[in-house]
Amino acid sequence: MKIAVLGTGGVGATIGSKLVELGHQVKMGSRSATHEKGLAWTKAAGPNASLGTFEDAASFGELAFNCTSGLGSVSALEAAVAGLSGKVVIDVANPLDFSKGFPPTLFTGNTDSLGEQAQRALPNSKVVKALNHVTASLMTDAKRVAGGDHDALICGNDAGAKAEVTKILKEWFGWQSVIDLGDIGQARGTESYLALWVRLYGALGTADFNLKIMR
Amino acid sequence: MKIAVLGTGGVGATIGSKLVELGHQVKMGSRSATHEKGLAWTKAAGPNASLGTFEDAASFGELAFNCTSGLGSVSALEAAVAGLSGKVVIDVANPLDFSKGFPPTLFTGNTDSLGEQAQRALPNSKVVKALNHVTASLMTDAKRVAGGDHDALICGNDAGAKAEVTKILKEWFGWQSVIDLGDIGQARGTESYLALWVRLYGALGTADFNLKIMR
Numbered sequence: 001m002k003i004a005v006l007g008t009g010g011v012g013a014t015i016g017s018k019l020v021e022l023g024h025q026v027k028m029g030s031r032s033a034t035h036e037k038g039l040a041w042t043k044a045a046g047p048n049a050s051l052g053t054f055e056d057a058a059s060f061g062e063l064a065f066n067c068t069s070g071l072g073s074v075s076a077l078e079a080a081v082a083g084l085s086g087k088v089v090i091d092v093a094n095p096l097d098f099s100k101g102f103p104p105t106l107f108t109g110n111t112d113s114l115g116e117q118a119q120r121a122l123p124n125s126k127v128v129k130a131l132n133h134v135t136a137s138l139m140t141d142a143k144r145v146a147g148g149d150h151d152a153l154i155c156g157n158d159a160g161a162k163a164e165v166t167k168i169l170k171e172w173f174g175w176q177s178v179i180d181l182g183d184i185g186q187a188r189g190t191e192s193y194l195a196l197w198v199r200l201y202g203a204l205g206t207a208d209f210n211l212k213i214m215r
Numbered sequence: 216m217k218i219a220v221l222g223t224g225g226v227g228a229t230i231g232s233k234l235v236e237l238g239h240q241v242k243m244g245s246r247s248a249t250h251e252k253g254l255a256w257t258k259a260a261g262p263n264a265s266l267g268t269f270e271d272a273a274s275f276g277e278l279a280f281n282c283t284s285g286l287g288s289v290s291a292l293e294a295a296v297a298g299l300s301g302k303v304v305i306d307v308a309n310p311l312d313f314s315k316g317f318p319p320t321l322f323t324g325n326t327d328s329l330g331e332q333a334q335r336a337l338p339n340s341k342v343v344k345a346l347n348h349v350t351a352s353l354m355t356d357a358k359r360v361a362g363g364d365h366d367a368l369i370c371g372n373d374a375g376a377k378a379e380v381t382k383i384l385k386e387w388f389g390w391q392s393v394i395d396l397g398d399i400g401q402a403r404g405t406e407s408y409l410a411l412w413v414r415l416y417g418a419l420g421t422a423d424f425n426l427k428i429m430r
Contacts, residue, residue: 110320110410146429181418192410195325196368199404200428203396211426213415214361
């Protein structure tokens, strides 16, 4: 499958590399088609990895991951809007503001969310919020924590897109449990959880954890 | 032990009744010493239950639970400040604003929290944020979900007070795991989690759940 990975940071590189490993063709999207970190990633990831602008990657992919930093997400998606039309966009970004150090604050939440902003920026795409509540290495390898015995939380407006993302999480990334919270507005919940995540990270001394909802 | 329970709502009644069951003397605090719901609770809970003003209850208790609704917490605690001096105050309240319906928004968070506001209102007390991330019936009976196999999250500035609260959670309320997140500022995390809690509640169709941090 041809897949766009928007963003050249650690999350984009981790997801992009996993997708290449799984046999997919991945084009990483960046503000610049000659972005240094992006080029370094393509070199490391091999012949099925390439780099382009956000627009290039969006047009290339049959599916896209939004792995841009939260503060840059909306402008990146606006640049990619034409290429992403009609496609499923898995939004793993978080509205984190590190400008005052650690722990970061959230620059949106409570009455809006980055997931909703992404869906508004891409009115003809099917945005599914997913995986934003775990560290990058766990996103694509759920089994690295507790043998995979924990929950993925997703939300989005399109039932078919959520079914597709659930399949991807289970079949490609080893997730065993995917909880659908409802429409994209529920991203307010999964993004606000980051305020707890960063504190659990501080208290536990590791990013290798996730929540399991015990009933 | 003599214990103050501030607040006459469902959370105060549930915690107060459990404490009476455990053999403690409980004075519920309210804006009025003749509050109707408070009087009904004392009648149901028996001779070890009584009702008074916030000040009465605070002076009576060797320990206090803040079970007031979030919007009324600071004024209730300000009324009780003298009586609570030097004491441990277990703050289970949440900054929920239901004025626009369900799901509620949070009226503070991100750069402040209700736990911090409580500690500022009670500068001579030892505020420990605890139990705010579960439904009332689960606060005092952790085993009713998954046999107790899930985590309590606490935070506060005083290590001794947190040790006492951890003992209370384990010995009185059946909690098996208590994670200390750090100082009272970490309440920003456990309160922000409510934005996810209300959505899990909606998706799962039950309030009988809690998170377990899988590592």
